[in-house]
Amino acid sequence: MPPVSVIAAVVRGIDATVIWYFFALNTCYAILILLTIPELWKQWKEATIEDLERYMGSDALPPISVLMPAYNMEPNIVESVRAQLTLRYPHHEVIVINDGSVDATLERLRTEFGLYEVPPAIPRRIQTEQVRGYYRSRVASGLLVIDKENGGKADALNAGLCAARYPLVVAADADTMIAEDALLRLARPFLLGDPVVAAGGTIRVANGCVIEHARVVEPRFPRRFLAAVQIPEYLRAFLFGRIGWNRLGGNLIVSGAFGLFRRDHLLDIGGYHTGSVVEDLDLVVRLHEHLREKGIEYSIPLLPDPIAWTEVPPDLKTLGRQRERWHRGLIATMVQHRRVLLNRRYGPLGFVHMPFFIFGEMVAPLVELIGYIVTVIGLLLGLLSWTHVWLFLAVALGYGVLLSLWAIVFEQATFRMYRRRGDFLRLVVCAFLEPFGYRQLTVLWRLKSFWTAARGNVQWGEMKRYGFETAESST
């Protein structure tokens, strides 16, 4: 066979494979959308008829320990801790873990909250970096501060997990702004009698919002394009990606920025893995494995109404690092837990979750790259027509737009965070712009993660924080 024919056959074969891959993947997303509709409706009904005032006066809700790892958070730590202490919940404690900060994080806490050191009579069921001291507060009895050597977020969370007194723990980033009623809402599945071992809240983009005392008082659309274009992404991820999974045996991701767990199960699996760069994904996969192996009935739902606001990277460099790290963590976790794949013992985890995350999420950027390369080669060799290329791009990128629009429909039909007409229109525009340029950039960052994962990189990389616009500064 002449070489040109071979190349032509290969190019056409790969082209067809890529197209069918996208069709298969998009069919999975379509199924997720269909599953999301009844689930979101159910969650929305529950959220809207919830009697939060009644819960507040009740001792029946299980008490919660909020774990807050903090590293070099000097400027914001006091407001963040105050915000967590004043969350509306009948019984909760806040455990701040100062993870070897080199700035004055601990000193600020000591001054503001009247910290006094207590002897280290705290059980240590998980090995962590050395704890330098435990502090309680003279002004906030529900506050415990742990000062320890730097060991990373997972290590800090493990230290907090050991010191937590309550049966439920919420892992929250120190710079995440949890909505005032979010803990009450997160505890809803317990009231409905579900066998919940973990529950995820929804993360929303705080950039551009009006913020007062570490609380979002008015959701607004960000002014900067890079932050704005991430909103359809977050809506897609939370409002149908993860909610749809509630109907398929539970979620595989409970965001590390805001998630609730049963402490006893976390201790049983040895807490967070310190070697993982996405400790939340790794933890939930291990939790699924553990519960399946033990034959414990469980659910890991994502709830749309408990909200935590986070600052998304508004510059390309930081965003690139974040996305590269997320994908590197996904690759590492999937490789580490590959024995679960198609393993009957793990039920939906082995037959639905893992295949989707490996073939759908993990390898998607590789397939997309191959698609672009083959298209260019096909065009150069005259094997593909421009019509074919344009149609393929229209289908592949148009589907992304369609998914984003669905997520916005779900948002508008239920919680309507962006009520101002201008914000709503900008959101729709961002959904249309996202596939052109931004999507290719995320593919590039995710591709890079294959290289860094192969090199065994476990670094987080510097995450630059810009801080928020406060109510004072916006008026």
Add this chain to the structure above:
Amino acid sequence: MSAGLLAVVALAQSVLVLGVLLVLGASHWLGSRRDRRHAAEKARVDEIARRLATRDLLPEEAIDALDALGFDSVSQFLKRYSAHRRGADGERMVSVLRRTRWHRRIQTETESRFWWRRLQAARALSNLAAAEDLATVHRLLIDPVPAVRLAAADTLARLPSPALAAAILDRATAGHTVVRNHLLEILASSRAVVLPVMVTRLGQSLPPWRLRALVDLAGLLADPRLLPHVIAHSDSGHLEVRIAAATSLRSYPHPQAAAALRRLLRDPAWQVRARAAASLGAIEAIEAVDDLCATLCDRNWWVRLRSAIALRLVGPSGVHRLRAMTPELDRYGYDMACYVLELDDAAMAEYVGGATIDYSGAPTGAVAA
């Protein structure tokens, strides 16, 4: 794949995008309209409530004014009104409301196949139920959705019926931890009707999971008539019943309760010992200082913590024993004594409050430092 097929898919997708855009526009418009309607209804309800409070409106007129509003708004109004205006005013409002179409609507909604409608109806009934609604309330009490059961149980405050109390007690002893705790709270707030039922039930031979809830409730009720039963159950062969007894006895500052708790301090299960220690602290059982000193050196962290806190709560003699602790006597006991002695009053109060919390929904593991 042929360009023809791709063209078909692209065309279908374009139509879908246009369709979704239309849906999006419609949902935004409908959402805005819904917000405006809710705001208007809320303002209307506020206005009616204000005029009722200032007696500008009679209950009959208020009900007429509410007629144009939705079921949710009327439900909300009823809840607010009954929370603030009990007594003759409240009853007059209820009797007027029971003659309107709203009452028939509530009755119908209790049989809805949608649980949120049953929930709204159950909430409304808890504010306006009369004796003839008892059968409906009993039916709602066995609803598959716990939130509906809780709302139905709230009716007990309005209709103090022993049969209803017994039915709620049955649901409480069979439910999930958080739901059970809510039901127990409801029962504890209607003690007059619940006590006779409790005395009977505690004397019966019941499975441990039911006994446990009863003993928990005996702690919430803190009635001397229940003490002998709780003490009797502290010898139960079932761990969960002994845990419940050890917790409940904190509500009975009585020498018999202290004696039972001292016995429970030697229980083989750490959960029982920890709770017994906490309860001895709560009732300030000075006679238990020696026993608490012994459990301060327990192999379990929680038992040591609770014993140390109890010793501090007992008073000067307990504090003295904590101070007398040395590393030579027991290293872990010494660490714990130091820890608790260092705690300020607010932290102590928080620990004492925490001792009443039921951890059984998600048990913390045994910890030996």
